[in-house]
Amino acid sequence: MRIRHPLRQVIPFAALLPMALTVIVGYLGTVLWSLRISLTNSRSFPSDTFVGMAQYTRLFENERWLLSLHNLALYGVLFIGACLVIGFLLAVFIDQNVTGEGVLRTIFLYPYAMSFVATGLVWQWMLTPGNGIEQAAHQFGFAGFSFDWIVDQDMVIYTVVIATVWQASGLVMAMMLAGLRGIDGEIWKAARLDGIPTWRVYLSIVLPMMWPTIATVLLLLSTAVVKLFDAVVAMTQGGPGTASEVPAKFIMDHLFGRANIALASAGAVVLLVPVLAMLAPYAYARSRKGRA
Amino acid sequence: MHRAHKLALAAALALGCATAHAVGPQAERPKAEVIHWWTSGGESAAVKTIADAYRAAGGAWIDTAVAGNEQARAVAVNRIVGGNPPAAAQFNASMQFLDLVEQGMLNHVDDIAAKERWDTTLPAPIRDVIKVKGHYYAVPLNVHMPTWIWYSKAAFKKAGIAKEPATMDELFAALDKLKAAGLIALAHGGQSWQENIVFMAVLANVGGKDLYLSVFRDRDPRAIASEPFRQVLLAFKRLKSYVDPGSPGRNWNDATALLVNGKAGVQIMGDWVKGELNAARLTAGNQYGCITGFGARAPFLIQGDAFIFPKSANADTIKAQKLLAGVMVAPATVAAFNRIKGSLPVRADLDASALDACAQAALAVMKDRTRHVGNGEVYLTPDQNGALVDVLTAYWNTAMPVEKAQKNIAAALKG
Numbered sequence: 042m043r044i045r046h047p048l049r050q051v052i053p054f055a056a057l058l059p060m061a062l063t064v065i066v067g068y069l070g071t072v073l074w075s076l077r078i079s080l081t082n083s084r085s086f087p088s089d090t091f092v093g094m095a096q097y098t099r100l101f102e103n104e105r106w107l108l109s110l111h112n113l114a115l116y117g118v119l120f121i122g123a124c125l126v127i128g129f130l131l132a133v134f135i136d137q138n139v140t141g142e143g144v145l146r147t148i149f150l151y152p153y154a155m156s157f158v159a160t161g162l163v164w165q166w167m168l169t170p171g172n173g174i175e176q177a178a179h180q181f182g183f184a185g186f187s188f189d190w191i192v193d194q195d196m197v198i199y200t201v202v203i204a205t206v207w208q209a210s211g212l213v214m215a216m217m218l219a220g221l222r223g224i225d226g227e228i229w230k231a232a233r234l235d236g237i238p239t240w241r242v243y244l245s246i247v248l249p250m251m252w253p254t255i256a257t258v259l260l261l262l263s264t265a266v267v268k269l270f271d272a273v274v275a276m277t278q279g280g281p282g283t284a285s286e287v288p289a290k291f292i293m294d295h296l297f298g299r300a301n302i303a304l305a306s307a308g309a310v311v312l313l314v315p316v317l318a319m320l321a322p323y324a325y326a327r328s329r330k331g332r333a
Numbered sequence: 334m335h336r337a338h339k340l341a342l343a344a345a346l347a348l349g350c351a352t353a354h355a356v357g358p359q360a361e362r363p364k365a366e367v368i369h370w371w372t373s374g375g376e377s378a379a380v381k382t383i384a385d386a387y388r389a390a391g392g393a394w395i396d397t398a399v400a401g402n403e404q405a406r407a408v409a410v411n412r413i414v415g416g417n418p419p420a421a422a423q424f425n426a427s428m429q430f431l432d433l434v435e436q437g438m439l440n441h442v443d444d445i446a447a448k449e450r451w452d453t454t455l456p457a458p459i460r461d462v463i464k465v466k467g468h469y470y471a472v473p474l475n476v477h478m479p480t481w482i483w484y485s486k487a488a489f490k491k492a493g494i495a496k497e498p499a500t501m502d503e504l505f506a507a508l509d510k511l512k513a514a515g516l517i518a519l520a521h522g523g524q525s526w527q528e529n530i531v532f533m534a535v536l537a538n539v540g541g542k543d544l545y546l547s548v549f550r551d552r553d554p555r556a557i558a559s560e561p562f563r564q565v566l567l568a569f570k571r572l573k574s575y576v577d578p579g580s581p582g583r584n585w586n587d588a589t590a591l592l593v594n595g596k597a598g599v600q601i602m603g604d605w606v607k608g609e610l611n612a613a614r615l616t617a618g619n620q621y622g623c624i625t626g627f628g629a630r631a632p633f634l635i636q637g638d639a640f641i642f643p644k645s646a647n648a649d650t651i652k653a654q655k656l657l658a659g660v661m662v663a664p665a666t667v668a669a670f671n672r673i674k675g676s677l678p679v680r681a682d683l684d685a686s687a688l689d690a691c692a693q694a695a696l697a698v699m700k701d702r703t704r705h706v707g708n709g710e711v712y713l714t715p716d717q718n719g720a721l722v723d724v725l726t727a728y729w730n731t732a733m734p735v736e737k738a739q740k741n742i743a744a745a746l747k748g
Contacts, residue, residue, distance in 0.1 A: 192580075
């Protein structure tokens with residue numbers, strides 16, 4: 042028996058329904074729920090007493106939260122910048138048809154297979170004054186060497202950048218390498234005929250052609266920035282003092298240990314803003330491209 | 334092939350049923366699942382004394398140990414809210430479970446409270462947090478004193494300190510001597526909760542009981558803005574000058590290790606330090622000394638561990654809860670548990686002769702009930718306490734002026 046025409050149109054939508062429900066209930070629904078909680082005076086349990094913007098006022102009067110936002114911005118710029126540069130250079134390096142490419146690729150990508158917690162712990166040991174790097178330098182004869190960023194108020198956030206860049210740049214390399222390999226070989230031949238130096242080809246021709254790859258990498262790294270939590274917990278626990286606090290840790294602390302889900306939800310909602318700000322241009326570019 | 338699999342499965346199921354039947358009587362033993370965060374060697378040995386006592390009393394103990402106290406409490410709260418509560422869960426005797434009580438999610442233990450005469454026998458800071466609107470909602474197990482001042486006799490000897498400090502000034506003088514002798518004067522783990530402990534110790538010993546209660550219990554902005562409290566904050570910050578550069582992020586037991594191997598002189602920390610000292614085969618009075626506070630009027634800080642019993646519709650669980658609560662207050666269990674845990678028993682009628690010198694000194698101090706105060710968490714909600722800890726750790730670690738610290742503490746305790 043042949044299915045009637047209108048039903049045929051419905052079937053694809055029916056097939057998509059579970060996914061759509063997951064998105065609407067699981068994602069949008071919980072976002073709205075967080076928004077609602079953030080307007081109440083909930084503590085351990087959701088409450089129905091609405092207090093307007095009081096949680097947000099408290100949030101932006103909280104020095105730890107403001108410091109967390111500042112840290113996140115600083116961290117984000119440095120982390121994304123360093124990952125992009127290092128990842129691209131590594132990819133270019135491997136793209137020179139070096140011997141042992143497979144081994145090198147694995148070595149560069151390997152840190153990514155480790156969890157942030159393990160990365161954080163290892164780097165914490167290496168960076169602790171008197172241990173790790175400092176001790177090694179002393180044993181190599183540099184007696185005056187000192188590297189105490191991890192216990193320094195002003196420098197500690199950079200140690201988090203170092204550890205996470207070490208971990209993530211291998212992944213960027215892998216994606217960049219895929220992008221490089223996707224560039225048509227004819228372009229290289231043409232450039233060589235014209236006598237253009239290699240670095241110039243990479244910078245002026247190949248890099249612009251890799252824009253879709255870079256956009257994807259940017260999006261991946263940005264989400265990693267916003268959800269930064271475990272590396273900080275493992276490395277510094279937000280310390281010394283509150284010097285390396287990040288928003289996600291603030292939210293987790295208030296959600297569980299401090300039994301203030303309203304304030305935590307307010308923080309989560311605020312954290313959603315940069316994510317939307319990042320996604321909006323991306324979505325807009327995609328939709329224009331779709332129309333064109 | 335397929336059929337063979339099914340057959341094997343059926344056989345396995347049948348076998349499973351058979352074994353289940355074989356241990357049939359087990360099913361009638363009241364089953365108690367207990368969530369707690371006692372996972373270190375000494376701690377799990379301590380909780381085992383309760384488990385064994387419960388089994389001996391005819392129950393079946395299901396151990397759900399969750400590492401980390403915040404994580405364990407999060408698991409317990411989620412399980413209770415989600416409708417799958419454990420028979421019992423560990424909390425600190427503090428405001429941590431007040432929300433659960435107010436939501437009507439806990440069973441009270443009034444019958445045991447009446448039998449044990451908790452109204453008169455329990456230390457007031459513990460009694461007042463577990464008794465809500467006339468009902469008792471938790472069974473307290475022990476008293477931890479969080480602000481002991483521990484010192485290494487070897488380090489003191491090396492620095493030429495002849496006598497145990499008896500005042501805060503003498504403590505500072507001793508720290509100066511330790512520093513001059515090239516030792517780490519104050520072994521400190523630079524984590525915010527440890528800074529909070531040092532702060533409570535200074536507030537109790539420099540500020541005294543009245544100021545302590547005005548700040549923590551009354552959250553009085555005038556007391557926080559006062560000159561005596563400013564002096565407390567300055568003394569607290571002065572201690573920072575005696576720690577080593579490696580202290581940020583250090584665990585408390587690593588700080589204790591500095592004391593054990595004679596690299597450091599003093600540590601301000603709770604009585605759980607004794608577990609580490611005992612494990613290193615040091616004995617109180619010989620290799621290390623302990624001070625609960627300076628002077629005969631110094632407040633004695635009290636924090637404790639307690640178990641709560643979530644409401645349940647299951648008759649078996651209710652039976653298990655009753656049995657478990659009874660086991661937890663039995664003198665033999667309390668004595669065995671505290672001997673291993675390093676804490677003090679909540680009941681005063683136990684034989685103290687088996688305890689070490691520090692514990693006996695503490696029991697003597699504890700007899701004077703006017704010196705009892707709770708630790709910060711007894712008076713503050715987890716939220717307020719957390720906000721306070723944030724300010725203290727920032728003040729300790731940065732160049733924050735003391736007036737700003739006073740202002741921020743007042744703001745943190747306002748909510």
